[in-house]
Amino acid sequence: MNRQELVSNIKKKKSFLCVGLDTDIQKIPKHLLSNENPILAFNKAIIDATKEYAVSYKLNIAFYECLGAKGWEILEETLNYIPEDIFTISDAKRGDIGNTSKMYAKAFFENMNFNSVTVAPYMGQDSVSPFWTYDNKWVILLALTSNKGGDDFQQIEDANGPLYKQVMEKSATWGSKNNLMYVVGATRPEMFKEIRAIAPDHFLLVPGVGAQGGTLEDVCQYGLNEDIGLLINSSRGIIYAGNGPDFAQKAALEAKKLQEQMETYVNKLS
Amino acid sequence: MNRQELVSNIKKKKSFLCVGLDTDIQKIPKHLLSNENPILAFNKAIIDATKEYAVSYKLNIAFYECLGAKGWEILEETLNYIPEDIFTISDAKRGDIGNTSKMYAKAFFENMNFNSVTVAPYMGQDSVSPFWTYDNKWVILLALTSNKGGDDFQQIEDANGPLYKQVMEKSATWGSKNNLMYVVGATRPEMFKEIRAIAPDHFLLVPGVGAQGGTLEDVCQYGLNEDIGLLINSSRGIIYAGNGPDFAQKAALEAKKLQEQMETYVNKLS
Numbered sequence: 001m002n003r004q005e006l007v008s009n010i011k012k013k014k015s016f017l018c019v020g021l022d023t024d025i026q027k028i029p030k031h032l033l034s035n036e037n038p039i040l041a042f043n044k045a046i047i048d049a050t051k052e053y054a055v056s057y058k059l060n061i062a063f064y065e066c067l068g069a070k071g072w073e074i075l076e077e078t079l080n081y082i083p084e085d086i087f088t089i090s091d092a093k094r095g096d097i098g099n100t101s102k103m104y105a106k107a108f109f110e111n112m113n114f115n116s117v118t119v120a121p122y123m124g125q126d127s128v129s130p131f132w133t134y135d136n137k138w139v140i141l142l143a144l145t146s147n148k149g150g151d152d153f154q155q156i157e158d159a160n161g162p163l164y165k166q167v168m169e170k171s172a173t174w175g176s177k178n179n180l181m182y183v184v185g186a187t188r189p190e191m192f193k194e195i196r197a198i199a200p201d202h203f204l205l206v207p208g209v210g211a212q213g214g215t216l217e218d219v220c221q222y223g224l225n226e227d228i229g230l231l232i233n234s235s236r237g238i239i240y241a242g243n244g245p246d247f248a249q250k251a252a253l254e255a256k257k258l259q260e261q262m263e264t265y266v267n268k269l270s
Numbered sequence: 271m272n273r274q275e276l277v278s279n280i281k282k283k284k285s286f287l288c289v290g291l292d293t294d295i296q297k298i299p300k301h302l303l304s305n306e307n308p309i310l311a312f313n314k315a316i317i318d319a320t321k322e323y324a325v326s327y328k329l330n331i332a333f334y335e336c337l338g339a340k341g342w343e344i345l346e347e348t349l350n351y352i353p354e355d356i357f358t359i360s361d362a363k364r365g366d367i368g369n370t371s372k373m374y375a376k377a378f379f380e381n382m383n384f385n386s387v388t389v390a391p392y393m394g395q396d397s398v399s400p401f402w403t404y405d406n407k408w409v410i411l412l413a414l415t416s417n418k419g420g421d422d423f424q425q426i427e428d429a430n431g432p433l434y435k436q437v438m439e440k441s442a443t444w445g446s447k448n449n450l451m452y453v454v455g456a457t458r459p460e461m462f463k464e465i466r467a468i469a470p471d472h473f474l475l476v477p478g479v480g481a482q483g484g485t486l487e488d489v490c491q492y493g494l495n496e497d498i499g500l501l502i503n504s505s506r507g508i509i510y511a512g513n514g515p516d517f518a519q520k521a522a523l524e525a526k527k528l529q530e531q532m533e534t535y536v537n538k539l540s
Contacts, residue, residue: 022370062366062373068381069342076338095390096332096363097417100292103332111338120365120390122412124419142392147367149394152440156428163426163433170422 001087001115002136003178006203007227009055009085014263016228017255018056018089018205020235021046021078022063027240029247039067042247043078046239049248053259056231057082058089058205059114079112087231088115089140089205095120101130109134116140118183118205121167125174132179139180143168144195146185146208168198177201181231184223186214192222200225207233209258216261224265234258271357271385272406273448276473277497279325279355284533286498287525288326288359288475290505291316291348292333297510299517309337312517313348316509319518323529326501327352328359328475329384349382357501358385359410359475365390371400379404386410388453388475391437395444402449409450413438414465416455416478438468447471451501454493456484462492470495477503479528486531494535504528 010016023039023046032038047057059078064071082088094104094117101119108114109131116138119128131139144154144164154164161169168182184195186208195204204223208214209232216232223230234254242250280286291313295303298312305311317327329348334341352358364374364387371389378384379401386408389398401409414424414434424434431439438452447469454465456478465474474493478484479502486502493500504524512520 024373060366060370060373062364062370062377065342066373066376066381068346068377069339072335072339072342091366093364093366093390093393094332096330096361097415100330100332103294103330103336106336107332107338111336120363120392121423122390122392123363123415123417124422124424126417126419128419145367145393147393147396149396149398152394153391153433153437154394156426156430156433156436158426158428160426163423166426167423 006055006087009087010228011266011269013053013055013259014266015053015055015259016230016232016262016266017054017258018058018231018233019046019050019054019238019255020058020060020091020207020233021239022060022235023239024063029243029245031245037074040074040077043074044081045248046251047081049252050238050255051083051086053252053255054086056087056089058091058233058235060235061090061092076112079114090114090117093118093120093142095123095127097123098126098130101127102133105131105133109137116181118142121171125170128171129174132175137179139175140205141167141171141180141182143182144184144191146187146214150185165194165198168195172199172202177203181205183207186219189214189218189222192219196222196225201229203229203231205231205233209234216258220265226269228266228269232258232262276325276357279357280498281536281539283323283325283529284536285323285325285529286500286502286532286536287324287528288328288501288503289316289320289324289508289525290328290330290361290477290503291509292330292505293509294333299513299515301515307344310344310347313344314351315518316521317351319522320508320525321353321356323522323525324356326357326359328361328503328505330505331360331362346382349384360384360387363388363390363412365393365397367393368396368400371397372403375401375403379407386451388412391441395440398441399444402445407449409445410475411437411441411450411452413452414454414461416457416484420455435464435468438465442469442472447473451475453477456489459484459488459492462489466492466495471499473499473501475501475503479504486528490535496539498536498539502528502532
């Protein structure tokens with residue numbers, strides 16, 4: 001999916017919501033456990049219930065990988081169930097020497113057909129660029145993360161600024177606003193101001209709205225650009241909103257709530 | 271596997287060789303392609319031929335993941351084929367928020383039974399420590415990598431030193447020499463001197479001897495400690511040493527050559 005299509009979907013749906021499918025067998029409604037494939041059944045129900053409100057789904061690869069080969073099948077089947085016009089993210093945090101990143105790119109872009117993959121920047125340019133050997137595929141690079149450990153190294157600063165800013169500045173010369181997004185945590189919304197100074201045009205994937213803290217309003221105040229430029233993720237807050245037979249309706253309600261808040265901002269665009 | 275067992279295996283085999291199973295269907299001998307499962311057949315033959323000389327096998331997860339669910343099965347079957355007394359590394363370069371790293375730990379330490387996993391440090395402590403919730407399992411943390419992009423961010427320096435040193439110093443307070451190793455590239459062997467000043471006791475996983483450059487002698491000169499403290503990896507230089515029906519013998523020869531060089535250093539220990 002290219003940038004134009006993504007922006008057009010955002011305008012059409014009046015939403016920049018990304019729903020995170022961090023599906024954990026321990027947390028899904030008990031009545032699904034009698035199903036032959038409970039996780040897939042859960043994912044399909046969540047997708048059916050929320051696809052009207054979401055422009056993106058983020059599949060947290062760890063939650064599938066921990067089930068082995070079976071998990072990988074569920075991952076593929078879930079991906080294939082997502083409508084074509086919805087932007088898909090393999091939240092994998094990969095990154096290795098070029099030769100190996102090429103294989104990860106093959107995993108997510110050729111063997112499966114994700115639109116994007118999250119990548120960790122520690123190993124630099126040649127660990128990132130192999131993901132761009134496929135047309136219309138995106139790298140979503142870790143910049144500033146919202147977890148506690150995010151401060152351990154991301155703020156280390158030399159004359160060129162803190163690490164997370166250097167990651168953004170350097171990588172902006174490797175890719176473009178048309179194939180590169182950044183992961184920026186939402187717990188410190190005031191930092192979006194500085195981030196927009198470095199990357200005014202890039203899309204930002206914002207985890208951490210909802211269960212991990214940070215409000216939509218805060219993020220939008222500083223983070224929006226003229227194409228919206230944000231994908232705001234909510235995982236647990238939506239998919240585990242209910243735990244009974246009506247779990248999918250509850251999830252839909254939460255997604256709708258966020259979409260309606262987002263609508264105001266999208267309407268201001270045009 | 272605990273440290274004592276690892277050191278004892280090194281002394282017994284007079285080797286600190288790690289064989290990297292970066293198995294690529296494009297590169298294995300053509301005659302194996304008629305096999306029902308060519309990659310598994312290749313891995314088994316390589317393991318049979320080299321297990322006498324190796325104390326560790328490193329499975330590069332990307333090379334299996336790019337084959338989807340089938341690749342994950344091959345990964346598991348390969349792991350299960352490795353003798354119990356050989357230290358196994360899932361070279362996965364994972365790392366995410368705690369909740370997610372916990373799932374990756376489950377994938378490699380519970381669903382599969384690897385002894386260790388490589389982890390990227392960008393997201394800090396809470397992205398690393400979930401891997402230590404299993405006994406006798408190791409984190410091998412990226413510190414200084416030998417690829418070109420390694421210089422993009424790892425050398426960023428503030429008053430506390432360059433990033434890669436801060437990664438080592440901080441993480442040494444999270445884990446110990448009994449559950450934490452570091453990935454240190456071999457292209458700049460003189461840097462092992464500085465690294466040993468920070469981490470005199472930790473094991474170092476050294477990729478990049480062979481195809482990626484750097485000689486064993488250089489690394490040993492500065493990198494050895496009183497328990498050897500090194501696992502030296504060779505992937506392509508061993509597993510693709512031959513391309514005909516005798517590929518496994520050729521691999522054995524290359525592994526033996528490295529083991530014999532290592533023997534001199536191990537003999538100096540006692």
